[in-house]
Amino acid sequence: MPCDDCKPESKGRLNAVNIAARVAAMALAVASAALMVTASQCTVVLPNGAEAHTVTYSDFGPFVYLVVANALAAVMVGAAIFLSVWKKGSNKVSRVLVPLLDVAAPALLYSSTGAAFATSEYMSYCSPHGRGRISVCDGTVRGSNNFCSQVHMAMYISLAAAGAVSAAELVKNLTLSFGGSGSDSDSDAGCEHGCHHKH
Numbered sequence: 001m002p003c004d005d006c007k008p009e010s011k012g013r014l015n016a017v018n019i020a021a022r023v024a025a026m027a028l029a030v031a032s033a034a035l036m037v038t039a040s041q042c043t044v045v046l047p048n049g050a051e052a053h054t055v056t057y058s059d060f061g062p063f064v065y066l067v068v069a070n071a072l073a074a075v076m077v078g079a080a081i082f083l084s085v086w087k088k089g090s091n092k093v094s095r096v097l098v099p100l101l102d103v104a105a106p107a108l109l110y111s112s113t114g115a116a117f118a119t120s121e122y123m124s125y126c127s128p129h130g131r132g133r134i135s136v137c138d139g140t141v142r143g144s145n146n147f148c149s150q151v152h153m154a155m156y157i158s159l160a161a162a163g164a165v166s167a168a169e170l171v172k173n174l175t176l177s178f179g180g181s182g183s184d185s186d187s188d189a190g191c192e193h194g195c196h197h198k199h
């Protein structure tokens with residue numbers, strides 16, 4: 001007699017979506033960090049003919065934080081994938097670490113992305129001739145378009161990575177709603193136990 005309460009096929013599909021979202025988040029986090037790191041050595045030429053100035057992402061603390069946070073988040077998501085898939089979430093280490101990683105990764109991504117967006121509104125540097133601060137993304141400043149576009153693209157990709165992690169967490173919660181711990185081994189065992197008494 002089929003088990004009406006257990007839905008291994010649905011759980012399997014949700015687990016696959018969960019892993020896919022995690023993989024996407026890891027790839028996006030790596031891409032964001034790489035794009036931000038390469039937003040460097042961009043020479044900005046001032047419109048008044050003053051000496052050119054080189055601007056890099058490292059001139060802005062929140063951008064450095066975004067690079068570090070995305071790199072750490074990618075490692076955390078990768079570790080969560082390993083513990084969830086290869087270890088099946090069956091040992092005590094996995095049961096403790098995976099929830100912590102699932103909380104830490106989006107926290108890093110959202111906080112660093114928010115800080116970067118806040119900073120992007122005021123990207124400027126001190127004029128070498130004491131003429132105040134000069135906006136890096138000012139349309140009149142030549143040579144800054146590439147830097148600004150890369151920085152903004154890195155931030156949006158980081159935001160997408162955070163969204164993918166959140167989506168993975170949502171799918172995981174849906175998987176748990178079917179019963180069990182979300183791992184294949186546990187769900188199968190629970191299904192067998194729930195069906196035996198119906199024979």
